[in-house]
Amino acid sequence: MAVEKPSVEKAVTHFDQHRNDHLKDLMHLVRIPSVSFAGFPPSEVVRSAEAVAELLAARGLEEVSVLTLEGAHPYVYGEWCKAPGKPTLLLYAHHDVQPPGDAELWKTRPFEPTVCDGRLFGRGAADDKAGIVAHTAAISSYLQSSGRLPINVKLIIEGEEEIGSEHLHEFLAKQRENLQADVMVLADAGNFDTGLPSLTVSLRGLVLVEAEVRSIDHSLHSGMWGGPIPDPVGALSKMLASLLDDEGRIAIRGIYDRVRPLTSQEREDYARLDVTEALFRKQTGMAPGARILGGAKNPYETIWRQPALTINAIQASSRDQARNIICDSAWARVGIRIVPDQRPEEVRDLLVSHLEANVPWGVEATIRPLLADSWWMTDPTGPVFEKARRAFSAGYGKETVFIGCGGSIPFVGPFSEALGGAPALLIGVEDPYTNAHGENESLSLIDFEGAVRSSIHLFSMLAE
Amino acid sequence: MAVEKPSVEKAVTHFDQHRNDHLKDLMHLVRIPSVSFAGFPPSEVVRSAEAVAELLAARGLEEVSVLTLEGAHPYVYGEWCKAPGKPTLLLYAHHDVQPPGDAELWKTRPFEPTVCDGRLFGRGAADDKAGIVAHTAAISSYLQSSGRLPINVKLIIEGEEEIGSEHLHEFLAKQRENLQADVMVLADAGNFDTGLPSLTVSLRGLVLVEAEVRSIDHSLHSGMWGGPIPDPVGALSKMLASLLDDEGRIAIRGIYDRVRPLTSQEREDYARLDVTEALFRKQTGMAPGARILGGAKNPYETIWRQPALTINAIQASSRDQARNIICDSAWARVGIRIVPDQRPEEVRDLLVSHLEANVPWGVEATIRPLLADSWWMTDPTGPVFEKARRAFSAGYGKETVFIGCGGSIPFVGPFSEALGGAPALLIGVEDPYTNAHGENESLSLIDFEGAVRSSIHLFSMLAE
Numbered sequence: 001m002a003v004e005k006p007s008v009e010k011a012v013t014h015f016d017q018h019r020n021d022h023l024k025d026l027m028h029l030v031r032i033p034s035v036s037f038a039g040f041p042p043s044e045v046v047r048s049a050e051a052v053a054e055l056l057a058a059r060g061l062e063e064v065s066v067l068t069l070e071g072a073h074p075y076v077y078g079e080w081c082k083a084p085g086k087p088t089l090l091l092y093a094h095h096d097v098q099p100p101g102d103a104e105l106w107k108t109r110p111f112e113p114t115v116c117d118g119r120l121f122g123r124g125a126a127d128d129k130a131g132i133v134a135h136t137a138a139i140s141s142y143l144q145s146s147g148r149l150p151i152n153v154k155l156i157i158e159g160e161e162e163i164g165s166e167h168l169h170e171f172l173a174k175q176r177e178n179l180q181a182d183v184m185v186l187a188d189a190g191n192f193d194t195g196l197p198s199l200t201v202s203l204r205g206l207v208l209v210e211a212e213v214r215s216i217d218h219s220l221h222s223g224m225w226g227g228p229i230p231d232p233v234g235a236l237s238k239m240l241a242s243l244l245d246d247e248g249r250i251a252i253r254g255i256y257d258r259v260r261p262l263t264s265q266e267r268e269d270y271a272r273l274d275v276t277e278a279l280f281r282k283q284t285g286m287a288p289g290a291r292i293l294g295g296a297k298n299p300y301e302t303i304w305r306q307p308a309l310t311i312n313a314i315q316a317s318s319r320d321q322a323r324n325i326i327c328d329s330a331w332a333r334v335g336i337r338i339v340p341d342q343r344p345e346e347v348r349d350l351l352v353s354h355l356e357a358n359v360p361w362g363v364e365a366t367i368r369p370l371l372a373d374s375w376w377m378t379d380p381t382g383p384v385f386e387k388a389r390r391a392f393s394a395g396y397g398k399e400t401v402f403i404g405c406g407g408s409i410p411f412v413g414p415f416s417e418a419l420g421g422a423p424a425l426l427i428g429v430e431d432p433y434t435n436a437h438g439e440n441e442s443l444s445l446i447d448f449e450g451a452v453r454s455s456i457h458l459f460s461m462l463a464e
Numbered sequence: 465m466a467v468e469k470p471s472v473e474k475a476v477t478h479f480d481q482h483r484n485d486h487l488k489d490l491m492h493l494v495r496i497p498s499v500s501f502a503g504f505p506p507s508e509v510v511r512s513a514e515a516v517a518e519l520l521a522a523r524g525l526e527e528v529s530v531l532t533l534e535g536a537h538p539y540v541y542g543e544w545c546k547a548p549g550k551p552t553l554l555l556y557a558h559h560d561v562q563p564p565g566d567a568e569l570w571k572t573r574p575f576e577p578t579v580c581d582g583r584l585f586g587r588g589a590a591d592d593k594a595g596i597v598a599h600t601a602a603i604s605s606y607l608q609s610s611g612r613l614p615i616n617v618k619l620i621i622e623g624e625e626e627i628g629s630e631h632l633h634e635f636l637a638k639q640r641e642n643l644q645a646d647v648m649v650l651a652d653a654g655n656f657d658t659g660l661p662s663l664t665v666s667l668r669g670l671v672l673v674e675a676e677v678r679s680i681d682h683s684l685h686s687g688m689w690g691g692p693i694p695d696p697v698g699a700l701s702k703m704l705a706s707l708l709d710d711e712g713r714i715a716i717r718g719i720y721d722r723v724r725p726l727t728s729q730e731r732e733d734y735a736r737l738d739v740t741e742a743l744f745r746k747q748t749g750m751a752p753g754a755r756i757l758g759g760a761k762n763p764y765e766t767i768w769r770q771p772a773l774t775i776n777a778i779q780a781s782s783r784d785q786a787r788n789i790i791c792d793s794a795w796a797r798v799g800i801r802i803v804p805d806q807r808p809e810e811v812r813d814l815l816v817s818h819l820e821a822n823v824p825w826g827v828e829a830t831i832r833p834l835l836a837d838s839w840w841m842t843d844p845t846g847p848v849f850e851k852a853r854r855a856f857s858a859g860y861g862k863e864t865v866f867i868g869c870g871g872s873i874p875f876v877g878p879f880s881e882a883l884g885g886a887p888a889l890l891i892g893v894e895d896p897y898t899n900a901h902g903e904n905e906s907l908s909l910i911d912f913e914g915a916v917r918s919s920i921h922l923f924s925m926l927a928e
Binding site for chain 1: 668670674678679680681682683684685686687688689690691692693694695697698700701702704705706707708710712744748749750751753754755756757758760763766767770772773774775776777778779780781782783785786787788789790791794795796797799801824825826827828869870871872900901902
């Protein structure tokens with residue numbers, strides 16, 4: 001019996017008619033406070049995994065199961081593999097979320113999804129429960145309208161992405177056969193602007209260290225003892241100040257040596273992005289007088305393709321408890337985002353050595369490496385990327401751009417490796433106003449609809 | 465009827481026989497948690513004032529009263545003025561105490577006085593309830609043995625010293641006639657070493673500012689945005705690093721211009737102090753490799769006679785909450801201890817201007833002055849200081865030293881002024897191991913006894 005070819009037009013029409021059902025699926029997931037951080041109830045992440053499994057089954061996926069591993073928040077698996085001879089896509093998203101943050105800063109309740117001004121507000125509304133529902137909505141739209149998909153799909157929905165995907169390697173090793181696929185679609189990235197379809201082709205890596213400086217074994221009265229005793233806060237300030245030059249660039253010798261120069265293709269891609277200083281200042285909330293550092297015409301070139309050093313936190317005594325003391329110690333955490341072709345361990349070692357070499361006054365300094373994760377970059381040429389570009393242009397009704405991302409998604413590298421280098425398409429629904437991880441996280445409904453329609457087109461194009 | 469001259473020998477003998485009664489008086493006061501800080505029950509400070517008034521009356525003082533002022537913790541007054549023609553001493557101490565601090569670090573309970581290894585442990589055991597009892601013990605020893613004192617005394621026991629003596633000016637203005645005296649004895653200072661009688665002749669002043677740096681209106685993901693945005697923590701580090709030179713001296717132009725050179729007498733006094741580097745390191749708990757800064761042979765010369773800059777506290781995000789963010793702001797509090805002849809407002813303005821001049825990258829910086837209190841110094845020559853020197857040498861059985869103090873006691877200046885410049889004797893029982901304001905505060909019983917015997921001698925000598 002000849003099987004009718006699934007129709008992309010029917011699927012898109014079906015989605016347009018049933019958009020609200022999928023939005024309800026998303027709202028249902030957002031209501032579950034599946035915060036994976038220590039100190040939050042893991043039972044909610046379990047509840048969230050169960051809700052995701054129910055959703056997958058309800059939307060027509062098969063072999064649905066909740067995957068557990070000792071000490072890990074549960075992952076969820078589902079598949080539809082009834083298109084023999086057609087490619088298999090591995091679809092990824094995660095169902096865990098960040099802590100809500102400061103309750104007073106939320107204008108709505110974080111776990112009560114609320115639509116306002118064309119956006120859905122709530123923790124996880126974008127990052128990354130929208131990623132889950134973008135997958136299920138595309139799949140369901142085909143199954144409901146044509147009874148089948150044009151390709152095979154396997155879904156893996158992670159439960160510990162926000163805490164570093166600690167067990168991902170183990171899951172991938174255990175599920176390696178299950179997960180074999182020709183293309184990966186990771187729905188946890190974003191669009192360059194609202195409604196502007198974007199494929200992310202690079203991520204920065206991350207090196208983290210903490211520095212602790214100590215000169216006395218207990219805090220002393222700053223009047224009774226101030227003068228002969230080296231101030232640990234002053235010492236740490238000098239060490240940290242030496243890390244950045246007058247232009248805000250990293251002042252560690254040799255740190256830029258391996259940075260891969262931009263290709264002419266990258267220069268063209270960046271030149272096509274319409275970025276004004278005013279827009280960038282609006283997106284970031286920069287103080288009016290603050291300089292845009294980095295020297296590039298386009299600040300995104302700096303974010304995507306240059307290493308950047310940030311002091312994420314510093315503390316000695318505290319603002320609340322400030323007293324007339326010489327602090328016994330001072331502490332800070334320093335991160336460097338790294339780019340092709342920097343080597344994580346080498347950058348880590350350069351940072352540690354630089355800090356150690358700049359300790360003044362003989363104070364005790366302990367520099368502890370915390371993390372050294374690699375950057376990721378793909379070559380977005382070849383048929384898969386060309387099809388994806390066309391699918392997303394069709395789905396959003398706008399020309400697709402290839403962008404970088406300044407952040408890190410540590411699982412992309414291992415995922416790609418586990419699948420023997422299958423092309424990875426990083427897509428997603430976060431626009432510059434999403435405020436993922438911050439308060440008042442929100443999803444643009446334009447991006448949500450665009451992502452679903454693009455996936456519908458993508459399934460069809462990759463089947464050809 | 466000729467009145468018998470009060471006998472210093474009888475008084476000393478009486479004290480030696482009744483030392484424990486006075487120690488019990490002290491322990492009774494220590495049991496009352498008279499913490500004057502906001503957030504602690506003011507009723508305990510009232511209870512403490514009442515206990516002090518009872519003690520004064522029980523030990524033979526007259527006209528005892530609890531002095532109250534709207535919004536102030538109560539002061540206590542008492543006098544014995546039955547030696548016509550003899551000088552009048554104004555004796556000062558305070559009955560309020562610091563908060564206990566970290567309960568886990570106390571080896572005994574802070575408000576349960578405990579004798580161990582020749583020291584009395586407890587909050588206020590030294591600072592400054594021992595000051596109160598040193599006064600009452602000396603007075604009582606005369607009254608019990610000779611029936612009278614060789615001089616007139618007026619006691620003022622403050623209840624708000626630990627929170628800055630905010631109402632002292634008002635009290636002094638209100639009580640000006642009551643408080644007229646020829647000499648002040650302020651028992652709130654310390655000895656250079658355990659059992660080494662010391663008269664404090666200088667105090668440093670204090671200038672405080674807080675600095676806040678801001679470059680964005682909310683914290684941003686350091687991966688997504690790191691590079692073009694000036695890091696507020698890096699900016700603050702650069703500003704603070706510029707305050708101290710490679711030798712740990714203050715690197716603000718002009719800050720040392722007015723510092724009064726040491727006199728040859730001071731040089732002699734300092735040379736007499738037996739200070740080794742090993743002792744100083746032991747007293748302060750300095751890290752083995754940390755350099756002793758300041759350049760002086762004697763670190764106390766640096767503490768007493770050189771300005772010193774300390775960053776009392778710094779914070780951006782926090783050690784507990786450290787995340788991958790660019791902090792929206794960073795904050796620090798900076799203090800400079802000032803010495804003769806520096807001018808508080810001038811030092812404050814120099815500090816503010818220096819910080820403002822060193823703000824990098826156009827970030828927003830707000831520098832707020834918090835305090836500008838003056839130094840104090842007396843000329844320890846003339847008969848009163850000579851008699852005091854002899855009295856303390858007799859009381860402790862050791863040669864008295866004249867010392868400075870790196871801390872500030874803001875009421876000394878106003879007190880001296882209110883009494884038309886009467887000589888001020890700063891004495892006290894804190895030795896380098898007292899750990900006043902810290903956990904495990906303790907009083908050396910050698911210092912306690914020495915202070916009482918010295919006061920007995922002092923009353924007698926000043927009567928001559």
